[in-house]
Amino acid sequence: MKNDNQIFGIRAIIEGIHSGALIDKVFIQKEAQGDLMKDLMKAIKANNVNFSYVPVEKLNRFTSLNHQGAVATISPIAFHDLDTLIEQTLESGKTPLFLVLDQLSDARNFGAIIRTAECVGVNGIIVQKQGSAPVNGDTVKTSAGAVFNIPICKVDHIKDAVFHLQSCDIKTVAATEKTEHTIYDIDFKVPVAIIMGNEERGVNPSVLKVVDEKAKLPMYGTIESLNVSVACGAFLYEVVRQRLL
CATH class of the missing domain: 3.30.1330.30 (Ribosomal protein L30/S12)
Incomplete structure (x- = not known):
């Protein structure tokens, strides 16, 4: 049935x-x-x-x-091939902006991130086949339909996607608390892929070892972390801010 x-x-x-x-x-x-x-x-x-x-x-x-x-x-959508998407993005003449989600597990967080990513012109979202949130009704609803407007790629391993992006001269920046650098220390005017981690553990340590740069959001309250979709929005709009200058 x-x-x-x-x-x-x-x-x-x-x-x-x-x-x-x-x-x-x-x-x-x-x-x-x-x-x-x-x-x-x-x-x-x-x-x-x-x-x-x-x-x-x-x-x-x-x-x-x-x-x-x-x-x-x-899935209500067809997934894109990463190689083809990167090639098309580079040929477009626009400065690439990719978003890599390292085993994000909540469909609503996924949808909220897709919505923001579409609004800021992200060229594509990369997720891992295993352990990632499904693209289901909650994802579609939370994304306000943006899931139909932005390419999403599935890969076997996030680390392999990072290596592939780097081989195409796309800088990889991981969002993590395990760094002294904030997002305001990073040059986002160049081709870049931002990596956001799982809601509980963050970006996988094996991925953190191979990225080009790490960055965090400055935190001044008593709560130690933001919802991943909110943090992702802050990262993406820092990219927008820098590229508008």
Whole structure:
């Protein structure tokens, strides 16, 4: 059984994967077993489909029908190829501005970031296939439809995307508290990709080791951190400010 953006049931999801449906993420019941579930996992891994294990209660919130321990969400958008997008951006003559989201997990934060990114003219958003927030109804709604106007690329590993951006002379700047530099110390007038981290742990330490620069927002209150979508907005508008000068 399925609705507009979900597929319920193991066989239906397997068929969806094999038929090339734009499956964004598969939610699988924790400790689910059986030969059919093994077949599903083979299809997921063979096609590098994003998945996560969840309690049965979450699956029951998706549907009251017999989901058999698995629900898949279908992406409302087609994802872009990173190589092609970078090439097109460089050929456009505009100063590139990319946004890399290192396993951001909340769909509403994702949508809010997409909305801001579209408003400031970000050329593309890069996310990791595994462990990232899905592009679902919450994402679309929170983005106010901006998700349909900005290219989004999925990559196997964020670190590989960083290396690729650097090879194209695009500076990579990670948002992190683990630095003495603020965003006002960074030159954003050059081609740049800003990397925002997961809501809980921030940018992965292995990614921090390979970026060109690190920057933080100055904080003067008692709260130690901002919501990631708010912090992202501050970074992006510093880029806008510098490029308007």
